């Protein structure tokens with residue numbers, strides 16, 4: 001039998017019904033009435049009052065919503081439920097000796113609370129008639145009650161442990177909030193000095209000058225964030241003072257909490273009784289903040305960061321709705337109806353707003369509008385949707401359906417927070433002009449100035465905070481480039497990955513087709529590669545990020561959809577397989593490593609003809625930091641070509657297998673498409689006739705087509721033979737020819753490499769990148 005469960009008491013709805021029940025009970029036929037009503041220990045097998053049983057709160061995963069109404073569910077061990085044969089009423093017998101203890105809450109079984117759940121706490125010493133309205137299970141509860149004498153299953157020990165831990169958290173937070181009962185010795189002003197800091201907590205005195213609440217400090221302490229980052233120190237007080245803020249700080253420097261903490265503070269301030277607020281209200285919420293993100297993954301990540309911050313304390317945190325494409329719109333709409341904070345990508349957000357359902361009106365009353373990765377959101381690509389969202393946020397009264405909002409007054413209240421690690425030149429200049437945008441700019445619809453104007457800062461001069469005007473790359477980042485011919489990029493990628501076994505690596509390409517091509521290539525070489533690009537189904541995208549986060553040595557091959565904002569701990573290496581198209585993108589891609597004061601490496605793979613351009617691009621990024629006279633020169637990594645040549649046969653074979661399989665897949669889907677088209681037209685389709693080298697069909701791409709055809713024409717047996725050959729190559733040791741260090745199974749034999757010898761010999765001279773210290777140390 002399942003443990004008996006009951007819900008956290010809800011407020012009484014009907015006092016009259018309650019009184020009626022009492023009367024009925026006074027008539028005296030409920031079994032509990034025969035239970036001795038004392039706090040003395042119940043003896044083995046004795047009947048006990050429901051309230052006197054040892055209820056344990058069921059541990060549920062930490063989350064912010066109410067877990068489908070199951071928060072407060074309690075269960076109990078070692079109790080027998082006995083149903084009377086005469087009147088069907090049930091009573092409870094403790095299977096073992098237990099001490100009845102008074103409880104503060106009413107103990108109500110699910111489905112039974114409608115009248116009784118608002119009763120005042122009843123001590124165990126109450127007389128039977130005092131406030132007892134438990135009537136036993138009614139006939140609706142046949143499943144549970146029809147089986148007398150079935151022992152209740154023991155609650156898992158893990159739940160007890162978690163429960164204990166939760167209580168500790170709660171106590172800490174209550175102390176932090178000043179809401180707990182005074183502890184022994186609290187009357188002594190020095191009593192706290194001797195207290196040991198909880199194992200889970202860190203000293204947060206460095207945050208104190210920012211004027212945060214004890215609740216937030218307690219959460220930060222539990223997150224082990226002992227001090228604010230520079231952008232947090234600079235931005236939080238300004239935001240708390242009600243200013244619009246434009247914040248610029250390098251990648252991985254904590255910008256999310258720079259706006260997240262003030263939003264939490266606002267939430268705490270406007271909901272002094274958080275428990276009540278979230279329990280009682282079934283009403284549609286008024287969201288307080290709207291956070292715009294350029295990518296779905298970043299939106300989910302911001303949600304995760306804010307959830308982590310809000311789930312540390314004892315308060316009921318804000319309800320957060322993440323509104324991104326690719327996931328159920330209905331579910332998101334449901335979440336939106338009770339959201340305090342909305343985080344979304346412009347496309348889906350616009351779709352939801354356009355469907356009506358009152359979201360628009362509520363969005364017009366938000367207190368914070370956050371534009372994260374602003375230079376991306378305010379540039380082409382997202383321009384249209386952001387513009388539309390900003391338009392409706394500030395729509396004039398007469399334009400809004402059923403509008404009853406004084407929009408200009410509401411706009412005055414909204415704070416606008418704009419954050420990014422990079423601002424393109426135009427945007428930065430405009431932002432530096434601090435909100436002074438002329439009316440004539442309204443004509444230039446496609447201009448950034450127009451959008452900035454649309455942001456409608458509440459102040460003429462938003463606070464512009466640039467914490468790293470001379471340093472936009474993360475401090476712990478090492479940069480280098482590897483030069484190779486254009487046709488050898490795959491081989492050099494393999495060489496770099498081979499040199500960094502068990503290293504969480506992000507490989508950036510400029511196209512989805514490159515991701516699709518590289519995936520089977522790397523997987524054939526037994527490398528743990530995962531894909532991420534915008535044409536993958538959203539669930540697969542999130543799964544890739546999840547697996548990449550969970551598996552320390554994995555490799556994520558991605559387009560620039562992963563370049564911005566993604567905060568995956570322990571990314572040690574970023575490889576630019578294709579060169580970034582712009583300097584800003586180089587900053588963001590490279591910023592996926594060396595985050596939050598960690599170190600990491602960023603390596604560009606370039607063809608000889610690309611080197612000059614790359615040097616210029618990287619110098620441009622660094623020029624901003626060093627002034628005009630200190631030109632940054634990115635180093636070439638001198639890879640040991642002997643090792644690379646030893647890797648070549650396996651790379652070539654892996655590529656051939658991947659190409660063959662791709663070509664076969666492609667041919668199949670093309671064949672299907674052509675056949676269907678032919679059927680529609682009512683003509684015969686002969687693939688060979690169609691593919692023949694008809695005169696005049698030669699030209700651009702003919703060579704590639706021929707190679708694809710050949711690859712696609714390979715028999716299954718031939719592919720199997722290639723796979724067997726690759727397997728045997730991967731199993732062989734690759735002798736460097738200079739010392740006994742070997743590469744096996746697509747990964748470096750780390751033990752051999754680390755046996756007192758410098759790994760630098762593999763890559764040649766790689767000083768400056770830290771690679772000579774061995775894999776994972778970069």
Ligand SMILES: Nc1ncnc2c1ncn2[C@@H]1O[C@H](COP(=O)(O)OP(=O)(O)OP(=O)(O)O)[C@@H](O)[C@H]1O
Pocket residue numbers: 224225226227228229232249250251252253254255256257305420421564565566567591595596
């Ligand atoms: N005060 C702090 N102390 C220690 N770690 C922190 C602090 N604030 C944030 N972090 C952590 O630093 C990491 C990077 O933060 P975040 O993702 O906000 O960076 P970002 O500046 O937004 O980067 P990007 O520009 O790439 O989006 C996160 O893992 C976050 O949990």
